[in-house]
Amino acid sequence: MQVSKHVISSVIVSALVWWWLRSSAAALTCFLMGVFIDLDHIIDFLYNSRRQLRLYRFFTAFEFEVLENIFVFLHSWEFALVWLALLLSLPEARQPVVLGLFIGFVTHLGLDNLFNRHSRWAYFLFYRLWHGFAGKYYYGAREYRHRLKRARRRG
Numbered sequence: 001m002q003v004s005k006h007v008i009s010s011v012i013v014s015a016l017v018w019w020w021l022r023s024s025a026a027a028l029t030c031f032l033m034g035v036f037i038d039l040d041h042i043i044d045f046l047y048n049s050r051r052q053l054r055l056y057r058f059f060t061a062f063e064f065e066v067l068e069n070i071f072v073f074l075h076s077w078e079f080a081l082v083w084l085a086l087l088l089s090l091p092e093a094r095q096p097v098v099l100g101l102f103i104g105f106v107t108h109l110g111l112d113n114l115f116n117r118h119s120r121w122a123y124f125l126f127y128r129l130w131h132g133f134a135g136k137y138y139y140g141a142r143e144y145r146h147r148l149k150r151a152r153r154r155g
């Protein structure tokens with residue numbers, strides 16, 4: 001999902017977090033997590049840059065281009081599940097800031113999962129690892145074909 005949409009959704013969810021917890025720190029961490037989790041794309045960008053990816057194409061690359069390898073380490077439901085298990089089993093972990101971070105994380109991942117047209121398993125680290133972080137499997141067969149076709153048209 002585009003950064004601007006993550007910013008808008010994070011503002012809304014952070015406001016709800018503030019309303020629920022009455023904590024500015026929780027709302028702020030929720031917002032920051034909801035937006036800056038996408039910083040993990042930098043690793044993918046740098047890795048794929050060896051294949052002529054240009055800096056000005058940073059934002060469009062993830063939406064339109066065919067990246068051979070995609071890691072997006074932070075975009076992993078496994079982390080959310082471990083985090084949730086810790087929250088449920090350790091009452092002392094349920095601090096407003098930690099809850100804000102968790103909600104920001106889950107919101108971001110959920111929105112990416114819903115609105116990006118990738119494989120339904122794309123946001124599972126083990127799925128990406130199993131396929132050697134190949135972009136082809138991350139995108140899923142249909143989107144991969146679509147991106148390849150568009151890339152060929154562009155030349």
Ligand SMILES: [Zn+2]
Nearest residue numbers: 001038075112
């Ligand atoms: Zn994302």
